[in-house]
Amino acid sequence: MKEFELKNGNKMPALGLGTSGLRGKECTQVVKEALELGYRQVDTADMYGNHRAIAEALNESDVRREDLFITSKIQSEDLEYKKLKKAADRLLNELDLKYFDLLLIHWPSPEVPVEESLKAMKELKEAGKAKNIGVSNFTIPLLKEALAAYPDLITVNQVEFHPTLYQKELLDFAFKNDIILTAYAPLAQGEVFENSVLKSLGEKYDKSPAQLALRWLVEKNIAVIPKASSKAHLKNNLEIFDWDFPIDAAREMELLDQNNRLIDPGYPNFD
Numbered sequence: 001m002k003e004f005e006l007k008n009g010n011k012m013p014a015l016g017l018g019t020s021g022l023r024g025k026e027c028t029q030v031v032k033e034a035l036e037l038g039y040r041q042v043d044t045a046d047m048y049g050n051h052r053a054i055a056e057a058l059n060e061s062d063v064r065r066e067d068l069f070i071t072s073k074i075q076s077e078d079l080e081y082k083k084l085k086k087a088a089d090r091l092l093n094e095l096d097l098k099y100f101d102l103l104l105i106h107w108p109s110p111e112v113p114v115e116e117s118l119k120a121m122k123e124l125k126e127a128g129k130a131k132n133i134g135v136s137n138f139t140i141p142l143l144k145e146a147l148a149a150y151p152d153l154i155t156v157n158q159v160e161f162h163p164t165l166y167q168k169e170l171l172d173f174a175f176k177n178d179i180i181l182t183a184y185a186p187l188a189q190g191e192v193f194e195n196s197v198l199k200s201l202g203e204k205y206d207k208s209p210a211q212l213a214l215r216w217l218v219e220k221n222i223a224v225i226p227k228a229s230s231k232a233h234l235k236n237n238l239e240i241f242d243w244d245f246p247i248d249a250a251r252e253m254e255l256l257d258q259n260n261r262l263i264d265p266g267y268p269n270f271d
């Protein structure tokens with residue numbers, strides 16, 4: 001599995017399993033299958049309500065804890081200092097883990113200063129409860145605010161990113177500040193399968209639109225966390241590393257951007 005190095009020297013698998021929408025027995029089964037196939041990163045969040053189901057899969061798996069990379073996220077109502085610390089302990093308990101590999105602020109809040117949440121997260125890191133700290137859905141102005149408060153703390157920004165939402169300015173800013181982007185909804189929640197350019201490139205190179213989209217992102221040093229629930233999809237999404245990315249596919253995919261944002265709750269201002 002290809003890995004990206006974070007600014008603190010720690011490594012993060014370039015591909016992980018997204019688990020939004022997976023719950024209960026189905027979630028446990030999918031995570032188990034993913035681990036058997038070779039996935040090592042699992043992305044979850046308090047909001048997904050599946051920590052216990054994931055814990056069951058992790059506990060039943062033979063994969064050593066140090067080889068896993070588990071990401072979870074603090075939801076908006078828990079961003080105040082004390083609440084955040086309490087929430088982190090609860091999430092660890094639900095996941096049956098001693099530490100997160102990556103703990104993220106799920107969404108920025110207009111009410112709680114980011115400095116306050118980051119202070120709590122820094123202390124969680126110092127206490128060994130999170131190996132790496134990051135944010136999600138942060139725009140450039142919000143990243144600047146976070147970097148001004150804690151210049152070395154933030155290693156990752158998890159954002160919506162796919163060929164029809166090519167956030168080049170954000171990617172450049174992240175690169176300059178040694179922050180890795182993780183693409184959520186990397187398959188545009190299934191829309192890549194309807195894209196005529198991706199379909200014809202897929203036919204030409206015998207790859208699925210999912211594989212082309214994921215590889216396009218990884219080529220840009222963006223980590224990907226596609227959600228899949230069937231073994232065939234899990235396997236398909238994993239097989240993106242062992243072939244050359246055709247130059248004409250890369251070139252054509254640069255032109256697919258339509259500012260096609262699928263997730264926008266109104267804050268932050270993405271325009």
Ligand SMILES: NC(=O)c1ccc[n+]([C@@H]2O[C@H](COP(=O)([O-])OP(=O)(O)OC[C@H]3O[C@@H](n4cnc5c(N)ncnc54)[C@H](OP(=O)(O)O)[C@@H]3O)[C@@H](O)[C@H]2O)c1
Pocket residue numbers: 017018019020021043044106136137158159183184185186187188189190193208210211225226227228229230232233234236237263
């Ligand atoms: N930080 C945030 O605010 C945030 C927001 C949204 C999502 N996320 C994270 O990002 C993850 C991924 O995003 P997402 O779930 O919204 O969308 P996505 O990964 O772009 O798309 C998932 C959809 O694609 C299908 N699919 C996956 N692989 C396929 C393949 N090889 N062939 C055909 N269909 C395939 C899945 O179907 P099946 O299920 O049938 O396989 C599912 O319907 C989430 O699960 C979550 O972990 C984070």
